[in-house]
Structure formats: C-alpha cells, structure tokens
Amino acid sequence: MDQIGQQFLNLDIMLQVSPLLLRGLLTTLYLCALVIPLGLAGGLLVALLLLARSRPVQWLAVGLVDLFRAAPPLVLLILIYSGLPFAGIRLSPTAAVCLAFFCNTSSYYGEIYRAGIESIGRGQWEAARSTGLNGWETLGFVVLPQAVRNVLPDLISNSVEVVKLTSIASVVSFPELLYSADMARSLTFNSSPVVLAAIIYLVFLWPLVRLISRLERKVATN
Amino acid sequence: MTAWQRFLDTFFKPEMIVQYWPSIAQGVLVTVEIASAVVVTGLVLGLLLAALRAYRLAACNVLIVIFVDVFRSLPPLVAILLIYFGLPSVGIRLPSFVVLWGVLSLVLAAFAEEIFWAGIISTAKGQWEAARSTGLGFSETLAFVVMPQAIRLGVPPLTNRTIAITKNTALGTVIGVGEILNQATAAQSFSGNATPLMLGAIAYIVLFVPVVVAGRWIETRFAWRRA
Numbered sequence A: 001m002d003q004i005g006q007q008f009l010n011l012d013i014m015l016q017v018s019p020l021l022l023r024g025l026l027t028t029l030y031l032c033a034l035v036i037p038l039g040l041a042g043g044l045l046v047a048l049l050l051l052a053r054s055r056p057v058q059w060l061a062v063g064l065v066d067l068f069r070a071a072p073p074l075v076l077l078i079l080i081y082s083g084l085p086f087a088g089i090r091l092s093p094t095a096a097v098c099l100a101f102f103c104n105t106s107s108y109y110g111e112i113y114r115a116g117i118e119s120i121g122r123g124q125w126e127a128a129r130s131t132g133l134n135g136w137e138t139l140g141f142v143v144l145p146q147a148v149r150n151v152l153p154d155l156i157s158n159s160v161e162v163v164k165l166t167s168i169a170s171v172v173s174f175p176e177l178l179y180s181a182d183m184a185r186s187l188t189f190n191s192s193p194v195v196l197a198a199i200i201y202l203v204f205l206w207p208l209v210r211l212i213s214r215l216e217r218k219v220a221t222n
Numbered sequence B: 001m002t003a004w005q006r007f008l009d010t011f012f013k014p015e016m017i018v019q020y021w022p023s024i025a026q027g028v029l030v031t032v033e034i035a036s037a038v039v040v041t042g043l044v045l046g047l048l049l050a051a052l053r054a055y056r057l058a059a060c061n062v063l064i065v066i067f068v069d070v071f072r073s074l075p076p077l078v079a080i081l082l083i084y085f086g087l088p089s090v091g092i093r094l095p096s097f098v099v100l101w102g103v104l105s106l107v108l109a110a111f112a113e114e115i116f117w118a119g120i121i122s123t124a125k126g127q128w129e130a131a132r133s134t135g136l137g138f139s140e141t142l143a144f145v146v147m148p149q150a151i152r153l154g155v156p157p158l159t160n161r162t163i164a165i166t167k168n169t170a171l172g173t174v175i176g177v178g179e180i181l182n183q184a185t186a187a188q189s190f191s192g193n194a195t196p197l198m199l200g201a202i203a204y205i206v207l208f209v210p211v212v213v214a215g216r217w218i219e220t221r222f223a224w225r226r227a
Helices: A003-008 A010-050 A055-070 A073-087 A094-118 A121-128 A133-149 A154-171 A176-187 A192-221 B003-011 B014-053 B056-073 B076-090 B096-122 B125-133 B137-177 B178-190 B196-220
Strands: none
Touching: A003 A192, A003 B076, A010 A055, A010 A094, A010 A154, A010 A176, A010 A192, A055 A094, A055 B125, A073 A094, A073 A154, A073 B003, A073 B056, A073 B137, A073 B178, A073 B196, A094 A133, A121 A133, A121 B076, A133 A154, A154 A176, A154 A192, A154 B056, A154 B137, A176 B076, A192 B056, A192 B076, A192 B096, B003 B125, B003 B196, B014 B056, B014 B096, B014 B137, B014 B178, B014 B196, B056 B096, B076 B096, B076 B137, B096 B137, B125 B137, B137 B178, B137 B196, B178 B196
C-alpha cells in the first residue's frame, strides 16, 4: 500500500513537477483554443455541403466525412506529421496537429450541425423567406440558432471529446499536458506526474461530463 | 523523373508494397481481434452496470457514477500510459495488448452504461407498473420488459460511440501493441519511405469505412420515431 502511494500519489514529486505540468496545461488550453473554433467553423461548412442541393456536392461531402470518420485521429496525425515531409511539405508541429484535428473534428461537428439543421421544419424557412430575408439571412438568423439549441448536448459532448483528443498530440512530441507529464515520469522514475495530469483532466472535464448527462437526460425524458 | 513519378515512388512504391504488406496484414489481424474484444466486453459490462444501477442501491450507484464519470472525462491515452508504465513499478506487469483491451473496454463500458441508463429511465412508468401487475418480479420486469426497450433506444447513440472507441485501438502503437499503425510506423522507419504509412492508412480506411457506413444505416434504421 505504501509502495502504491509512493509510486502514484507522491506529493513531493507532484509539487516538484507542477511548473512543468502547468506549462503543459497552458499548451493544451492553447491547442483547444485553436482546434475547437477551427472545428466548429469547418463543421458548419461541412454541414452546408452535406445539405447542398447539388447531388455530386452531397456525395463528395458524405465521402469526405466518412473517410475522416473512418481514419483514427492518431493515424491522420502521424500521416500528416511524418508522411508529408516525404513529399517535401514540412509543417510546424502546431500546424500538423491543427490540420489533423481539423479533418477529424469538422467531420464530426458537421454531422451534428446537419442533424440540427434537419430538425428545423421547412415552415421556418418558408416563413423567414416570406418576411423578405434572403437564404443566408434565414440560415444565420432563423435556422441556425434553433438548430444549435437542439443539438447543444452533442456539440458540448463532441467538444469534450476534442479536449480529450488533444492528448494524442503528445505522440508527435507536442509539449501539451500529457507529454509534459510523461516526460516528468521518465525524469523522476515515478508515475505521480501522470496521476496529476489525470487529475487535471478530470478537474476540467468532469463538470462538463455531468452537464452533458443532465442535458441528455432532459432530452431522454421529454 | 516527373513530379508524379516522384510522388508514386514516395507514397506507393511497388517494391515497398510487396515487402511490407504482410506485416500490415498482420497488424490488421491484431486490430480486428482487439477491436472485437473491446466491443464485446465493453458493451456487456456497460449493460450489466446499467441493470445493476436500476436496483438503486445507494452505495453501489455512487461507485457506478464515479466509474462512469471518470472514464468519460479521462483521455484514454492517459489511462493507457498510466497503467502500462505505472503498474510495473508496484510489481504488476501486464502485456501491452491486455492494457489496451482493458482500458478501451472500461471506456466503452462507461459510455454504454450512461446510454443504457438513459434508456431505462426514459421507459414509461406504466411499463413497469403493467409488467409488475402481471406478476413479474422486479428483476424479470427489468430483464424482459425494460432492458429490451432501453437497448433499442440506445442503439443509435451507441453505434457512433462504439466506432469511435474501437478506432482508439490505434493508441496501442504508443505502448507497442503490434496493430496496424505500429506495423506501419516501424516499417516506415526501417525503409525510410512513406509507402508503409500509406498502406497502414489505407488498411484503416478499408476496415472502418464499411463500419461507418453501416453505422449510418443502423442509426436511421433504429431511430425512434419522433412524436
């Protein structure tokens, strides 16, 4: 028992590595501030393509979405990070991570927006158009606000998944929270830094996970 | 050499394909085995936990909720690294594929429990009362009346979640599980050529596109009619 405490909950070591982990946490937050807005914006674009009137555009969008939902995010990341340099395209680690995440998250967000937009009745479109709004205004001021409200639990839930997903950037030596913790582990020969990182993830994500449960239950019992 | 030829030579070199496809195929086998094992253990464990929660034993439910919340909040890679590199220091040595299978099963179980539980509580009260009044006991009502409805309600949300979690088998590469990505990156660093990496990516696409398309179909097929 004592040994477990020494190895996993060593407060001295946790204190010692906390500056390193704090820097990792800030990098993770920075990464989230980049990839979540990028994904939300890309997702909207994907949803519009999925709902386009032209059949070929629709098929192309479905094909791309399914392709990027089929490839594990880590495979995308490694392909971009260590595959592209072979073609003479050298991206900075941040750009590589952002590109890989963009392909993955905008596909998932896109499907969520699509479901939201489809949940809004045709009458809403027709009523808005008949008041003189044009198509884009109708989308932006009438349909999207209601669509987003309908799929808010899914949007939040996917965003939590994106935050969790940033941990895979550690595989390509991007100095985010998990990378810092793992480096601290190999420096101290002790697992407490990784436990501390796990606790930090829980502190940030647990409240959101509770919120999602409550929102989903509200939908389920309605 | 034209740019096109150079591109082919870097990403689709025939000799490389011939040399490395057997190891990629080996990886496909490992990925399929672990992914199937995760789906079975994760879903069964999630279903059992949801059923157990229906008995509303206070202490037991607190533990279930904590387990579910922790595994829904924690990035799977954190749990994988923690268990794989942490446990040996207290004398427990687990093979890497067991760690991957165990962690992903627990993650899937957590999500599945939450989804099945949402199904259980959304089953109308009248269903419980009607079943009990026909003489079924609590457990029988749960097993034969409520769970079948909860499972059916859970299919659409669970499909996507299950696919996303089985794709996480790629995380096994970090701890050296010989799945597709691991085989591909190893071959890439041996050969100094990007062809094995492309082969690996194509293997994932071939493996998972049918699953994603099937998931799309299941989602619409099982979608509950909206009132």
